[in-house]
Amino acid sequence: MRWRPPRPRAQAYSLEGIIAALIVAGAVLVGLQAVDTTPWTTNGNDRPVELQQAQAEDLLAAAADDGSLSRVVRCVSDTGRPYTNLGADPPLNLTDFGYMLNQTFAKRGFQYRVAIVHSHWNDSVSPPRRYRNVTPLSGERTDPAGPAVTASRTVTLTDDMRVYRNIDGCRDVRGTLSSVSNFYADDVDSASPVYNVVQVRLVVWKEGSV
Amino acid sequence: MTDRAQTNQDFVVGISIFLLTVAGVIAFVPVVFQPFDDPTQASEYTQANELADTIIEEKRIGGTANTLDYHELESYLAPSSDISAELRADAGITLHNANVTITDGEITSGTIYDDPLLKTGSDVFLTTQSTATVTRIVRFDNESRCKATCRLVVRVW
Numbered sequence: 001m002r003w004r005p006p007r008p009r010a011q012a013y014s015l016e017g018i019i020a021a022l023i024v025a026g027a028v029l030v031g032l033q034a035v036d037t038t039p040w041t042t043n044g045n046d047r048p049v050e051l052q053q054a055q056a057e058d059l060l061a062a063a064a065d066d067g068s069l070s071r072v073v074r075c076v077s078d079t080g081r082p083y084t085n086l087g088a089d090p091p092l093n094l095t096d097f098g099y100m101l102n103q104t105f106a107k108r109g110f111q112y113r114v115a116i117v118h119s120h121w122n123d124s125v126s127p128p129r130r131y132r133n134v135t136p137l138s139g140e141r142t143d144p145a146g147p148a149v150t151a152s153r154t155v156t157l158t159d160d161m162r163v164y165r166n167i168d169g170c171r172d173v174r175g176t177l178s179s180v181s182n183f184y185a186d187d188v189d190s191a192s193p194v195y196n197v198v199q200v201r202l203v204v205w206k207e208g209s210v
Numbered sequence: 211m212t213d214r215a216q217t218n219q220d221f222v223v224g225i226s227i228f229l230l231t232v233a234g235v236i237a238f239v240p241v242v243f244q245p246f247d248d249p250t251q252a253s254e255y256t257q258a259n260e261l262a263d264t265i266i267e268e269k270r271i272g273g274t275a276n277t278l279d280y281h282e283l284e285s286y287l288a289p290s291s292d293i294s295a296e297l298r299a300d301a302g303i304t305l306h307n308a309n310v311t312i313t314d315g316e317i318t319s320g321t322i323y324d325d326p327l328l329k330t331g332s333d334v335f336l337t338t339q340s341t342a343t344v345t346r347i348v349r350f351d352n353e354s355r356c357k358a359t360c361r362l363v364v365r366v367w
Contacts, residue, residue, distance in 0.1 A: 100359050
């Protein structure tokens with residue numbers, strides 16, 4: 001082997017040390033950016049799932065207690081469709097129930113949807129079948145993304161309950177359930193005083209500040 | 211020997227820079243996550259939940275779901291720096307660091323503590339700020355007390 005003069009290799013160790021240190025520090029920075037700290041920054045109100053579930057149920061219970069839930073179910077337009085303005089951003093002529101929803105959820109940044117589930121008997125087939133129709137009470141077409149909680153409460157409608165017109169807070173009486181012709185829910189049994197049993201379903205999405 | 215000078219010093223500088231960086235990373239990364247530690251424990255949340263459930267169960271008007279009796283609630287939640295022994299016995303909680311507040315549901319911004327309808331318990335949480343909080347929706351039979359609904363806020367720490 002012929003002896004060759006060595007090429008200069010000045011401070012190569014230092015250079016290697018610096019480059020290695022930079023790689024390690026860069027890896028830490030990139031790794032930390034991939035960490036999402038949102039679940040850790042709740043302000044003392046942890047476990048939002050259970051809180052939302054309890055609040056949604058409480059709200060329906062409070063509305064049932066003061067009668068506004070029953071009133072909302074019986075508040076329809078002239079074509080018999082129920083009040084459609086209980087979406088996430090309700091306008092001013094709210095029913096009492098809509099005001100409660102606005103105050104509890106919309107003003108705190110939670111989105112919600114309300115729907116009425118009612119039964120419909122089809123006597124023309126044998127055996128008679130019962131269908132469940134879901135009538136949404138919000139004008140929004142698409143639901144927000146993300147996890148949500150659901151609460152529901154049943155409301156019994158009797159033949160002699162009043163039907164309201166859905167303008168300006170549902171105070172104007174159109175008639176009774178037995179006298180109005182185009183109500184969205186059917187009279188399941190004209191012989192009994194019960195008109196129908198409907199279920200109000202409230203779905204609340206979980207983004208927002210409690 | 212080659213033309214290189216001070217190879218040993220070169221090695222020392224390089225290796226110490228590298229080792230210091232690695233040691234720094236190992237020491238630093240756990241510290242980054244410390245502010246995100248949740249200081250409240252599961253037991254505190256359970257007690258807050260129990261307390262809220264007890265208040266609603268005990269003081270609600272018979273036949274209703276969430277309508278509370280204001281006058282009975284006034285004695286149950288008498289203003290003091292510690293929640294009443296009766297409430298603590300009913301709820302089965304042992305902590306003294308609790309606060310129960312009932313406010314108008316209309317208030318949405320941060321300082322809901324300024325104008326409560328009813329309030330009992332210690333105020334210490336205003337400075338410590340890490341509490342297990344449970345919020346329930348209630349109403350009173352006299353509808354003029356709250357705009358539409360009232361909020362029952364229970365904090366335990």
